[in-house]
Amino acid sequence: MSPVLAGVLQMLALIAALALAYRPLGDYMAGVYSSKKHLRVEKWIYKAIGANPTAEMRWPAYLRGVLAFSAVGVLFLYLLQRLQGSLPGSLGFSSIDPDQAFNTAASFVSNTNWQSYYGEQAMGHVVQTGGLAVQNFVSAAVGIAVAVALVRGFARSRTGELGNFWADLVRGTVRILIPISVIAAILLVACGAIQNFAGIHEVGQFTGGTQQWNGGAVASQEAIKELGTNGGGYFNANSAHPFENPNPISNLLEIFLILLIPFALTRTFGRMVGSLKQGYAILAAMVTIWIGFTALMMWTEFHHGAPAFDVAGGAMEGKETRFGVGGSSIFAVATTLTSTGAVNSFHSSFTGFGGGITMLGMQLGEIAPGGVGSGIYGMLIMAIIAVFIAGLMVGRTPEYLGKKIGTREIKLAACYILITPALVLCFTAASMALPTPGDSMTNSGAHGFSEILYAFTSGANNNGSAFAGLNADTQWFNTTIGLAMLLGRFLPMVFVLALAGSLAEQKPVPATAGTLRTEKPLFTGLLVGTILIITGLTYFPALALGPLAEGLAS
Numbered sequence: 001m002s003p004v005l006a007g008v009l010q011m012l013a014l015i016a017a018l019a020l021a022y023r024p025l026g027d028y029m030a031g032v033y034s035s036k037k038h039l040r041v042e043k044w045i046y047k048a049i050g051a052n053p054t055a056e057m058r059w060p061a062y063l064r065g066v067l068a069f070s071a072v073g074v075l076f077l078y079l080l081q082r083l084q085g086s087l088p089g090s091l092g093f094s095s096i097d098p099d100q101a102f103n104t105a106a107s108f109v110s111n112t113n114w115q116s117y118y119g120e121q122a123m124g125h126v127v128q129t130g131g132l133a134v135q136n137f138v139s140a141a142v143g144i145a146v147a148v149a150l151v152r153g154f155a156r157s158r159t160g161e162l163g164n165f166w167a168d169l170v171r172g173t174v175r176i177l178i179p180i181s182v183i184a185a186i187l188l189v190a191c192g193a194i195q196n197f198a199g200i201h202e203v204g205q206f207t208g209g210t211q212q213w214n215g216g217a218v219a220s221q222e223a224i225k226e227l228g229t230n231g232g233g234y235f236n237a238n239s240a241h242p243f244e245n246p247n248p249i250s251n252l253l254e255i256f257l258i259l260l261i262p263f264a265l266t267r268t269f270g271r272m273v274g275s276l277k278q279g280y281a282i283l284a285a286m287v288t289i290w291i292g293f294t295a296l297m298m299w300t301e302f303h304h305g306a307p308a309f310d311v312a313g314g315a316m317e318g319k320e321t322r323f324g325v326g327g328s329s330i331f332a333v334a335t336t337l338t339s340t341g342a343v344n345s346f347h348s349s350f351t352g353f354g355g356g357i358t359m360l361g362m363q364l365g366e367i368a369p370g371g372v373g374s375g376i377y378g379m380l381i382m383a384i385i386a387v388f389i390a391g392l393m394v395g396r397t398p399e400y401l402g403k404k405i406g407t408r409e410i411k412l413a414a415c416y417i418l419i420t421p422a423l424v425l426c427f428t429a430a431s432m433a434l435p436t437p438g439d440s441m442t443n444s445g446a447h448g449f450s451e452i453l454y455a456f457t458s459g460a461n462n463n464g465s466a467f468a469g470l471n472a473d474t475q476w477f478n479t480t481i482g483l484a485m486l487l488g489r490f491l492p493m494v495f496v497l498a499l500a501g502s503l504a505e506q507k508p509v510p511a512t513a514g515t516l517r518t519e520k521p522l523f524t525g526l527l528v529g530t531i532l533i534i535t536g537l538t539y540f541p542a543l544a545l546g547p548l549a550e551g552l553a554s
Contacts, residue, residue: 007326
């Protein structure tokens with residue numbers, strides 16, 4: 001079987017699996033967030049944290065819950081790392097330095113999982129399982145909760161109430177993330193991923209001596225790392241490591257987990273707003289971009305531009321032979337079009353255009369299908385912008401799902417789409433202008449610039465993947481990328497929740513003959529075009545200096 005055919009068949013199998021899971025999971029999640037009943041274990045949690053799950057919240061109260069919970073998470077994870085040397089199960093590792101502890105705490109609480117350290121050489125079992133894995137669950141649940149709050153803003157009328165953050169957080173964790181993760185972890189163990197609490201031991205006989213490895217609860221962390229679009233690896237090689245991702249079957253399973261909830265949330269959205277067709281329109285826009293990016297990536301990586309490519313069947317540098325070009329290309333697009341950041345190959349070793357595709361996927365706002373929760377609310381913001389543009393074309397006040405899109409709504413949507421590019425471009429410019437940060441680049445020229453641009457794109461968009469080649473374990477990058485991750489995660493949430501509150505207060509507007517039909521293919525095309533144009537106008541100059549220049553020169 002040719003490598004190209006193998007890649008196409010993997011893509012078809014993935015689409016079929018996602019299609020089978022789409023309806024039941026989407027409907028189930030809609031039921032979870034619409035239910036008035038509380039499980040017994042949920043009642044215990046509410047009692048322990050002193051929350052009243054039946055009390056409705058307006059958007060400022062909902063936002064305070066998000067920020068307070070996340071702030072406690074950052075503090076707890078920071079202290080856990082700083083105290084690691086005194087904790088049992090630390091495997092003899094010392095405490096983490098302050099700047100790196102801050103960076104890692106900000107990273108995992110913001111659902112970014114950027115790592116400027118070697119996991120197997122820095123973190124013991126307690127930090128990995130009691131700190132990082134826990135944040136993988138709750139940070140994902142926070143993202144879904146904010147998305148559900150925005151959906152309620154569209155579904156409700158003449159009220160500012162968006163639900164209860166604590167109930168949404170607990171339900172998302174207990175009823176959705178934990179059950180699916182348990183099943184996924186068992187499947188990963190069956191595929192060959194490890195799951196233990198073994199200490200450091202020597203394996204194999206290599207030139208110059210043996211190699212040391214430590215075990216860990218890898219399969220369970222791998223499951224939620226992909227399912228929650230987190231991305232942080234137990235080992236430095238991430239999903240290229242055979243203990244995390246042993247074979248092509250586990251590779252396809254991990255891609256499936258990455259895309260599962262973000263795609264299914266479009267049906268949840270349609271179910272909660274009372275129109276499945278609206279969910280299908282958003283899904284169609286996501287799928288169009290995802291398939292287009294995957295096809296383009298596979299073309300660039302399979303393109304035979306040199307004799308070595310002909311022999312290898314594609315650009316194999318930086319890719320695992322277990323997965324090949326096809327499996328690596330599908331994974332790379334999935335992880336950068338979502339906020340996952342897990343890698344089974346090294347994006348720095350992709351062709352110039354291939355590396356640019358991974359960067360552009362993040363710069364779109366990771367909305368096709370995007371992160372768990374952040375993907376659907378990012379796409380809905382873009383839908384509001386698209387409706388506004390359509391309204392300008394025909395001279396009509398824009399409406400979406402029966403809600404008027406006025407000055408306040410557009411200002412909030414505009415702030416949402418501007419904050420992340422501002423963080424990426426300002427921090428990148430500062431790093432290139434100052435003398436010290438440039439010393440962290442392994443490469444010079446366009447590729448070296450891409451290393452820094454990718455790092456801040458990944459951090460501010462809460463992706464977490466690295467371009468490789470950049471030494472990010474410095475005080476400058478640990479601090480600035482940490483700030484980019486926190487600001488890029490929580491500032492957009494402020495605008496999303498404020499928008500949700502504004503929409504929920506409105507009285508529904510009846511559809512007329514002049515109302516834009518947002519469930520039709522025409523609107524889907526407009527939405528895709530809006531996304532690509534906004535991103536292109538924002539990032540094209542920076543991309544031209546990095547991956548485009550490198551690709552045209554090769």
